[in-house]
Amino acid sequence: MSAIFKSNLNLLVTGYGCCKQDIFAVQGALYDIQRFCINFVNTPEDADLLVVQGFYNKEGIIRVLNIYERMSNPRGVIAVGTCVLNKNLFSKNSKLLAWLRSTVKIYMYVPGCPPRPEAFIYAVLRIMNES
Amino acid sequence: MNDINNKTYPLPGMVFREELKSDLEFILKDKVDRITSTGFDLLIELPPENLYVVVKELKENPRLRANIFGGMNTCKSNKRNFLLVNLRSAYNDLSVLLKMKMQSDDIETSYIETADILGEFYKAAAFYKGVSRIAGCDFNIEIPPGILDGLDCFDIDIYADEDKVKEAWIDTCVSKVLDYEFYRDMKIYNLIAIISRFDWKAGIFPELCLCSAIEELLKLKLTRRAQYIRMLLCELFRISNHLYFILNICNILQYDIGYSMCHLERERILGLIETITGSRVVPNFIRIGGVKRNIEEETLSDIRKNLPLLFENIRRIEKIMMDDFLIIERLENIGIISKNIALEYGVTGPNLRASGVRNDLRKDNDFISYRDLSFTTPVGREGDCLERVIIRFREIFQSLKLVNQIINNFPEGDYIKKINLPHLEFQPGVISQDIECPHGIFKIYMEVGERNIDSLVIKGPSVNSLIMGEEIIKGESLEDIDLILMSLDISPGEIMSAQYKTEY
Amino acid sequence: MLNILKKIFLILLLSGLNLYICEYFSNKLTSRMELRRGYRINKEVSIGFPMIRFLKILSNDRKISIWTVFIFLLSFLIWSAVPLSSNLVLVENDYSLIISISFYLFLIVALIFNLSESSYRKIFSENTKKLLILITFVIPVLLSVISIVLINKTTSLKEIVNSQYRYWNIIMQPLGFLTFFASTSLQFRLLGVSRKGYLSEGTGIGREGKGLDKVIEKISVYMIIFFLIIIMALIYLGGWQNMYIIRGEIMLALKFYLMFFILLLVDRIIIRIDNYKMLIKINFRILIPVSLVNFIVTFSFFILRDIYNFI
Numbered sequence: 001m002s003a004i005f006k007s008n009l010n011l012l013v014t015g016y017g018c019c020k021q022d023i024f025a026v027q028g029a030l031y032d033i034q035r036f037c038i039n040f041v042n043t044p045e046d047a048d049l050l051v052v053q054g055f056y057n058k059e060g061i062i063r064v065l066n067i068y069e070r071m072s073n074p075r076g077v078i079a080v081g082t083c084v085l086n087k088n089l090f091s092k093n094s095k096l097l098a099w100l101r102s103t104v105k106i107y108m109y110v111p112g113c114p115p116r117p118e119a120f121i122y123a124v125l126r127i128m129n130e131s
Numbered sequence: 132m133n134d135i136n137n138k139t140y141p142l143p144g145m146v147f148r149e150e151l152k153s154d155l156e157f158i159l160k161d162k163v164d165r166i167t168s169t170g171f172d173l174l175i176e177l178p179p180e181n182l183y184v185v186v187k188e189l190k191e192n193p194r195l196r197a198n199i200f201g202g203m204n205t206c207k208s209n210k211r212n213f214l215l216v217n218l219r220s221a222y223n224d225l226s227v228l229l230k231m232k233m234q235s236d237d238i239e240t241s242y243i244e245t246a247d248i249l250g251e252f253y254k255a256a257a258f259y260k261g262v263s264r265i266a267g268c269d270f271n272i273e274i275p276p277g278i279l280d281g282l283d284c285f286d287i288d289i290y291a292d293e294d295k296v297k298e299a300w301i302d303t304c305v306s307k308v309l310d311y312e313f314y315r316d317m318k319i320y321n322l323i324a325i326i327s328r329f330d331w332k333a334g335i336f337p338e339l340c341l342c343s344a345i346e347e348l349l350k351l352k353l354t355r356r357a358q359y360i361r362m363l364l365c366e367l368f369r370i371s372n373h374l375y376f377i378l379n380i381c382n383i384l385q386y387d388i389g390y391s392m393c394h395l396e397r398e399r400i401l402g403l404i405e406t407i408t409g410s411r412v413v414p415n416f417i418r419i420g421g422v423k424r425n426i427e428e429e430t431l432s433d434i435r436k437n438l439p440l441l442f443e444n445i446r447r448i449e450k451i452m453m454d455d456f457l458i459i460e461r462l463e464n465i466g467i468i469s470k471n472i473a474l475e476y477g478v479t480g481p482n483l484r485a486s487g488v489r490n491d492l493r494k495d496n497d498f499i500s501y502r503d504l505s506f507t508t509p510v511g512r513e514g515d516c517l518e519r520v521i522i523r524f525r526e527i528f529q530s531l532k533l534v535n536q537i538i539n540n541f542p543e544g545d546y547i548k549k550i551n552l553p554h555l556e557f558q559p560g561v562i563s564q565d566i567e568c569p570h571g572i573f574k575i576y577m578e579v580g581e582r583n584i585d586s587l588v589i590k591g592p593s594v595n596s597l598i599m600g601e602e603i604i605k606g607e608s609l610e611d612i613d614l615i616l617m618s619l620d621i622s623p624g625e626i627m628s629a630q631y632k633t634e635y
Numbered sequence: 636m637l638n639i640l641k642k643i644f645l646i647l648l649l650s651g652l653n654l655y656i657c658e659y660f661s662n663k664l665t666s667r668m669e670l671r672r673g674y675r676i677n678k679e680v681s682i683g684f685p686m687i688r689f690l691k692i693l694s695n696d697r698k699i700s701i702w703t704v705f706i707f708l709l710s711f712l713i714w715s716a717v718p719l720s721s722n723l724v725l726v727e728n729d730y731s732l733i734i735s736i737s738f739y740l741f742l743i744v745a746l747i748f749n750l751s752e753s754s755y756r757k758i759f760s761e762n763t764k765k766l767l768i769l770i771t772f773v774i775p776v777l778l779s780v781i782s783i784v785l786i787n788k789t790t791s792l793k794e795i796v797n798s799q800y801r802y803w804n805i806i807m808q809p810l811g812f813l814t815f816f817a818s819t820s821l822q823f824r825l826l827g828v829s830r831k832g833y834l835s836e837g838t839g840i841g842r843e844g845k846g847l848d849k850v851i852e853k854i855s856v857y858m859i860i861f862f863l864i865i866i867m868a869l870i871y872l873g874g875w876q877n878m879y880i881i882r883g884e885i886m887l888a889l890k891f892y893l894m895f896f897i898l899l900l901v902d903r904i905i906i907r908i909d910n911y912k913m914l915i916k917i918n919f920r921i922l923i924p925v926s927l928v929n930f931i932v933t934f935s936f937f938i939l940r941d942i943y944n945f946i
Contacts, residue, residue, distance in 0.1 A: 016276070016283040016306065016623045018331035018412060021375065024280065028394025035671045037662075042278055055308040055627065063275075063305070089325050090627070091310045114331075114412060385907040387666035395667075457906050460916045610909045 009038045009128065011078075012047035012071075014064050017054020019081040019114040026117045038124055044070040049107070049127070053080040055088060056096050068104055076107035078123060085109055151225060158188060158195070169576075170347055171496070172217075172226045172563045179214075179231045179241065183248050189218060189227065190252050196222050199477045200253035201574075202595065204588045205242055207311040212238050214245055215576060215588055221474045228563060228576065255476045258301070258598045265300050274612070276305055279379055280332075282616055284623040285597065294609045301601050306626045314587050319345065319419070320552060322584065327413045329589055329624045333372040335364050336568035337589070338417040340575045344564035345419050348557055348579060356544040357421035358500045363434075363537045364407065364416065365499070366530040370441075371400045372569040373523040373530075376620050377448070380520060383614050384461060392448050399437060406430050419555075421547025431538050442531055449524045462517035466603050466615035469514060476599040479592045480571030482619055485522045486514030492567035504536045516618040556581055568592065570620050591625020642725055646714050654857055655686065657895055661829040666903055702749035703848045709745060710851075710858040713738045717865060718793050720875050720884050731792045732870075736780060739862055742855060743770060749852070768914050769825050775818045775918075775926040776863075779811035782933035783870050788941070796874035803873040810929040812871045814922055819863045820901045821908065821917070826856045829902050864894045 013023055026033045027040065041047050044067045052064060068074060077100065079085055088094035100106060108123045152173060155166055162185055163177040177185055189197040201217030216229040233241050243263060249256035257264060270288040277283055284306040290298040314322055326341055327334035339361060346353070353361075378393035401411045407430060408414040408423075416423050452458055468478070468486045483490055491508040493501045509525035511518040563576040571592025578586045596619040604612050663670050716731040716738075718724035728734060747770075786807055787795050795804075805812050823829075868874060868890045875883030908914065939945040 013278060016280070018328055018334075018624070020280045020283070021331065021412060025394065025398070028398065029391040029665065029667045030395060030398045032665060032671065034662075034665075040278075055306075057305070057308045060305050060308075088308070089328060090313045091308055092313075093310075116411065387903040388668065391666040451904075455904075455906075457913070457917070460913060461906060461910065608910070 009075075009124065010041045010046050010048050011038065011051055011124070012041055012044055012049070012067070013051045013053065014067060015052060015054035015056060015060065017081065017083060017114075019053040019083075022114045022117050023051065023053065023080065023120055026120055031117050031121060033121060033124070036121075036125060036128065038128075044068075045072050047071050048073065048075045049124075050074065050077045050104075051080055052077055052084055052096075052100065055083055055090065056094070057091075061096060061099050065099075065103060074104075076105045076127075078108045078110065078127075079106050080110045080115060080120065082111065082113040085111055151223075154194060155227075158192060159185060162188075167561065169228070169561045170344065170563045171565045172228050172576075174228045174230060174561060174563070176230045176232070179233065179245070182229070182231065182245065185229065186218070186249065186252055195225055196220050197225055197227065198222075199474060200249065200255045201226075201477045202590045203242075203246065203249070203256065203259045204576075204590060205238060205311075206586045206588055207235065207238055208315065208586060209312075211578075211586060213586075214238075214242065216245070216249065217574070217590065219477065253475075254602075255595070255598050258601070262302070262304065265302050268298070268300055270298070270300065272609075277613065279382065279613075279617065280375075281379060281621045281623060282613060284621075284626045287612065287616075289609075289612075291609060296604050296607055296609065296612070299601050299604050301597060303597075303626055306623065309627055314584055317583075318553075319555070319584065322587075323417065323419075324415045326589075327415065329628055330568060330570070330573065330591060330622050331412055331624050332375055332620075332622045333368040333569045334413045335368045335417065336566055336573055337575075338414065339365065340564050340566040340568075340573050342417045342419050343566070344562050344575055344577060345557075345579075347564065348560055348562050349419075351420055351548065351550075353421060354544045354546070354548065355500070355542040357546050357548075359537055359541055360422045360426055360546060361417065362499050362501065362504075363426075363534060364404070364414070364422075366533045366537070367400055367404050367407075369569045370527050370530045370534075371397055371404065372620075373527050374400065374445075376523055377452075377520065379617055380614070381452075383617055384458065386452075386458065389448060389452055392444065396441060396444050396448070399441060403430075403434055403437060406433060418547055419552065420550050421545070423547075425546045426541075431541060434534065434538055438531060438535055442528070445524070445527055445531075453521070459517060462520060462614075462618075463515060465516050465607055465611050466618060467513065467515045468599065468603055472599065472602060473514070476602070477595040478571065478599055479595070480567070480569065480620075481522045481526060482519060482571065482596055484508065485511035485518045487512050492565060492572060496565070498567060503540070504533055506533050516614060519618045519620075570596070570622055570625070573625075589625075589628040591622060591628060593619075593621045593623075593625040597621055597626060639725065642723060645723060646719065646725070647711075649719065650714070650858070650861065653861060653891075654854070656892075657857065657861075658686075660896065661899055664829075664899055664903075668900055668903055699848050700749060702745055703851050705745045706742065706749055706855045707851045709738060709742045710855040713742060713858060713862050716792070717862070717869075718796070719865070720887070721793070724793070727793075729789075729791045732780065732784065732790045732795070735792070735862070735866070736777070739859065740773065742859060743773065746852070746855065749848070768908060768911075769822060771914065771918050772818045772822050772825070772922075775814040775922045778923075778926040778930045779808070779815045780866075780870070782808060782811050782930045785933050785937040792869055792874075795870055796876065799873045799876060803871065803876075805871045808871065808929065808933070810925055811933075812867075814926040814929065815867055815871070817922055819860075819867065820898055820905065822863070823860055823898050823902055824905050825908060826859065828856055828860055829899055860895075860898070861891075864891055864898070867894065 013020060024040075025031065048071075050064075050068055050071065056064065068077070079097070079100070083089060083094075084096055084100075088096070107127055110119050110123045112119055149168075152166055152168060155173065155175070159166075159175070162181045163175050165176045167174050175185070189195050197218040197220045199219040199221055201219050203217070204215045206213050206215065212233045212235045214231045214233060216231075217226070218229065219226045231245070243260050246256050246259040250260075265288060268288065268290075270290045272289040272291050274287040274289065276285060284303065286302040286304065288300045288302060289296055323338055323341060326337045329337045374393050374397040378390050378397065381387075381389040381393060404414070405411055407426060408416040468482065470486050470488060473483050473486045473488065479490065487510060489508060489510050492498050494508055506529045509522055509529065511522050557579045559580055561578050563574065566573045573592060574590045576588040576590070577584050600616050600619055600621075604615055607615060665671050713735060715725045716728055716734040718731065724731075726734075783795065783804060784790055786804065787798050789795060789798070868887060872890050873886075875887045877883045878886050908917070936946075
């Protein structure tokens with residue numbers, strides 16, 4: 001029964017950046033992530049996993065944390081792309097990862113600038129199969 | 132024969148620009164410090180006190196008539212601080228950059244003051260006042276950034292009466308992420324590697340713009356093969372961008388079959404790009420003096436094999452979309468951009484062409500070597516959402532035609548001119564470069580020192596489209612806002628470069 | 636007494652089975668109108684797969700309004716007067732068509748009230764507006780049902796089916812069938828049955844959500860669609876009439892799944908309807924006039940045949 005609850009995931013993508021088009025390419029017919037029963041949703045209340053990618057300033061970080069608080073049953077966070085993992089390309093003093101690590105649990109890191117769609121699918125499937 | 136393609140003859144615009152320069156010197160006289168010609172634009176340096184007089188002269192003089200407000204940018208560094216204002220004219224070839232030197236302390240306040248002064252002449256300048264503009268307004272609906280690429284970099288504050296939008300303000304507070312001097316201590320080849328993030332929907336164009344600006348400074352002439360490789364990539368990226376646009380429209384309409392078919396075709400294009408450059412969306416492929424890697428014969432035959440498939444499938448997508456009366460009814464007569472509004476806000480590219488103005492840098496200027504190839508620039512008439520979608524389809528077919536011509540006449544020769552990049556030394560100078568990217572005219576202004584780039588200003592066309600979005604959603608119903616803003620093809624990376632962040 | 640309990644059990648079983656199969660198919664169909672290659676999830680989950688969504692939603696608790704209870708009751712009461720075969724009917728009645736159609740109208744009204752009660756992130760006016768659009772799609776359904784009644788001179792579903800022993804009503808009423816079908820497919824779209832995930836933003840009903848009320852909403856949406864398909868099969872396509880050697884019940888099931896599959900396919904090629912302009916274009920300019928013409932023709936035919944005995 002627990003396996004059933006773990007298998008159906010709703011993702012919410014926040015931020016804006018180049019990773020977004022490769023994340024959403026996963027919805028297309030070639031990669032077709034819906035066959036693993038993974039959906040992208042629009043509202044934080046429905047989401048299980050938060051995908052953090054792209055560029056953030058102070059205002060953006062506050063909004064991400066707000067979104068995380070609004071999620072009714074959060075399972076964790078996937079951090080995608082170099083801007084989140086390492087350093088922001090355009091603002092060197094960005095402390096996004098430190099902010100995130102201090103407040104939320106990061107489930108999976110997907111490196112790459114931007115990562116390929118296969119890498120993103122692999123990360124989500126790893127989360128699904130962990131039990 | 133090679134020399135004809137390598138820009139030995141002066142362009143027709145160049146002669147005009149010389150005349151214009153002497154005209155301006157005569158009209159403006161002692162109000163300005165200096166007038167110099169930088170690439171496609173004229174640079175006018177002036178003290179901040181004279182801005183009002185100069186702009187008035189530029190706008191109201193019947194010989195100049197600079198009626199288009201291109202944009203406004205700040206540049207702040209240790210060495211120099213200045214504001215840069217771009218004005219253009221729809222009637223002649225005039226395009227000027229006004230440069231005002233500022234003290235480093237008061238650049239933020241003077242930014243707002245300058246926007247105030249310009250606001251008397253141009254409506255679009257009011258956008259640059261930033262947060263202070265929105266603070267006093269009363270709105271009853273606040274739409275946070277959306278999920279889709281293109282709608283995710285701004286808030287919209289709306290004053291609505293029932294479901295009709297009366298007033299709208301766009302607030303880009305989320306997208307101010309750029310450091311003032313992100314290019315400091317950066318070598319030029321590092322800058323080429325990261326600059327494609329400024330327009331990630333079509334990543335080749337910022338690189339191309341930067342490299343061709345530096346080539347202009349170095350007076351470097353490209354080989355024919357390098358030019359053809361660049362053109363091939365430009366057209367492939369243009370097709371990819373337009374398909375991305377159409378699939379986003381399908382996504383908003385929840386038109387599943389169009390969404391999925393566009394995705395398939397886009398993946399096909401991205402596959403071709405990947406075989407050439409090694410990366411899907413951010414190529415890092417253009418180098419100073421040529422390109423990074425040669426294109427093999429196998430790749431060309433691969434493209435040749437895929438072209439008819441692409442043509443057939445995109446034609447099919449167009450057919451099923453444009454035969455569906457539901458889609459036509461949904462898109463028709465919303466978000467109408469009239470000719471005058473489009474020109475007033477300085478919109479370029481397909482959005483301008485959809486409202487009936489023929490404007491294409493590929494045709495007008497000698498851009499790479501598009502002169503060799505035969506193609507037409509599609510022009511619309513109505514300027515509504517439907518027209519903008521149709522224009523994209525027609526441009527895709529023109530691009531496919533261009534790709535076909537390019538791979539059939541692919542010249543032999545070197546793909547790069549060997550230059551000693553780590554020890555490159557420039558003649559210090561100023562250059563501005565325009566380029567026709569899928570959203571409009573992409574502009575780079577830079578001042579080059581001996582080794583490094585001292586100041587760099589990037590201005591994308593999406594900023595103007597976004598400012599105009601504020602105007603055209605007035606009077607539309609709430610459900611159509613997403614659709615109208617998406618149909619302007621906004622690339623968030625260019626919004627990022629429009630406003631520098633003030634504090635972290 | 637025991638007989639009725641047995642029938643109730645059978646109907647519940649049938650509707651549960653249908654929910655399972657239809658949810659499975661709507662997950663299996665890609666937007667390219669092909670069947671998906673298959674799910675790569677754990678083996679123990681694969682059987683329970685279509686129910687995952689329902690089970691998962693149940694794991695969160697939320698407040699339940701009185702309208703949710705109404706919806707829950709109505710979505711089962713709707714089957715009380717509908718005969719699924721010559722024997723399988725709970726309440727034998729001469730007015731079964733009227734009763735079942737009125738239950739269907741009640742269900743839609745209850746859905747509206749439920750939505751406006753629990754305004755889920757959306758503003759009140761937007762949801763109700765979309766549902767009012769939904770209600771106008773009921774008008775063509777009613778008009779075509781009335782013309783069927785005029786043709787067959789009865790309001791009992793059983794008699795309507797029995798009167799089709801020679802030829803189906805679709806031959807008499809092709810326009811009525813078409814408007815009924817178009818209206819059903821548009822309701823399918825508006826209710827957001829097959830909408831999942833990111834692309835989904837139907838009326839707010841078919842959206843992803845959590846809590847018991849969302850499950851009930853989802854079930855009721857399925858029930859509306861099942862009801863419309865069954866009614867369509869009964870009054871136009873001959874219901875449980877035998878065909879050569881195939882039994883009538885099997886024929887009904889075949890018709891049902893065929894209709895559902897066609898509706899799923901049609902759902903992929905219709906854009907979303909959230910606009911008054913669209914409503915006027917589709918409904919008030921095409922569907923309602925066509926069904927009105929059909930109704931007027933049928934009515935004049937009825938007058939000529941039955942009152943003046945001309946034909």
